[in-house]
Amino acid sequence: MSSILETVELSFSYPGTNTEALHKLNLRIPEGKKTAICGHNGSGKSTLFLQAIGINSPASGQVLWKHAPLSYTSKELKQLRQQVGLVFQDPEQQLILNTPFEDVSYGLRNAGIAEVQIQQRTKEMLQTMRLEHLAHTPIHHLSLGQKKRVALAGVLVLEPELLLLDEPTAYLDRISEQQLVQELERIHKRGVTLVMATHDMNLAYSWADWILIMEKGQCIMEGTPYDIFSDPAAILGLGLDMPMLLDIWHALPAAIRQEKGMLPPRSVEEFKTLTQKIFA
Template sequence: MSSILETLEVTFSYPGTQANALNKMNIRIPAGKKTAICGHNGSGKSTLFLQAIGIHAPTSGQVMWNNQPLTYTRKELKQLRQDVGLVFQDPEQQLILNTPYEDISYGLRNAGLPEAEIKQQTEAILHTMNLTHLAQKPIHHLSLGQKKRVALAGVLVLQPKLLLLDEPTAYLDRISEQQLLAELNRIQANGMTLVMATHDMNLAYSWADWMLVLDQGKCVMEGTPDEIFSNSEAIKTLGLDLPMLLELWLSLPETTRQINKAPKSIEDFKQLLEKSFACL
């Protein structure tokens, strides 16, 4: 499995603090996959993202991008931040201009593109993200779900190779969450690598191809969701929950579990129940 981003024994501490935010962290992000990073507040998720876009350099250790070590030159960092996009948990931290059109076009203008190309690419991503009707609406009049989609569009318009999302579904209603996840699945199917930091074990279980579990600045577990959650004792020791669907699955008779795959969505679980009851 090829990696697009790796950390090798990365240690980092913020100025004025004694504890390490990252403590000899070793992680690998598989290219082209959907990776969920889980862990409590303070486990290192946000700090890892800031390392990935070169905002902070390690105190020791090495960050690898496409199998090459980062050197943190101005030229390299500029290219890195075009290749790696970060969407913050709170869109208010990311949206700086008056309207979605202005905000989305800002990054392209910063990159020095001609105005005709800026217009074409901005209008294209507005259409793709179903935001055209909101293009000229004041940002402060948008709902939280709409703001999150605008923030995502502002990153996607730069066509990054790796997209980092910090708690992207936090505080969203169910419909807004489904819309956002559908868009993430679409862009990953087109070849983009996605990494999502989340506290939501249900989401990590149903969405991710690969999982990393962080604790006290270290990666303590990695693998597929099925591999991670099969070690239920380790998950509970870390103070994390098993996904509800998995708990329901484990409550079914062993004979049912032997001949069926564990469901990854409510629809899968409903079909499983319908199938099981039809056999009675």
């Protein structure tokens, strides 16, 4: 697989701490894929994202964007942040203006885009994210799910090649989560590489093409969802949960699971289809 972003022996500590947030981290983000990065709080997921857009720079090691080391000059970082977008876990950290229209247009204006294009691209993005009816509503009147979609729109309007999402479904109700995941599917189909940091093993299993497991600032496992969750003892040993669908699947008799080389289902719909075939 071709990688779009890599880290090479990347180490970083926050000021005033003796513990490394990242310790000689080596990982690759495959281009064009949906990657989930899983791990406990403090495993380094958010720190990695801040390194990826140059907010923090390494104590040692490198971050590679399309195989070239990041440059930390103002000009290069400005260009990088149009190619790599980051959506924070808490949209309040990202929404700085009064209305969705103002906030989404801010990044374009900061990038020096002509005003006519700013108006057009902002309107189109709000329509794409189904936010046009809220364009001039005060931000503080929006629900958490709506705020997350505005924050996402503000990043997407810059047309990044890589989108990083830090716990994007945190604190969302089930319907809002499903709507956000549907938006991400549409974004991915447009050719954007997606990376999601998440605690939700069910979401990681059903959504991702590739999964990275981080622990104590290092990447300790990587592979497809089937690869990662093929060893329940290893996952549980890290204090992580197995996806519920896999737990149910493994509870079925082995003779049924192994019939005709069936792969474990990755969605409720797949599970229903498989069980209908099995018990028909």
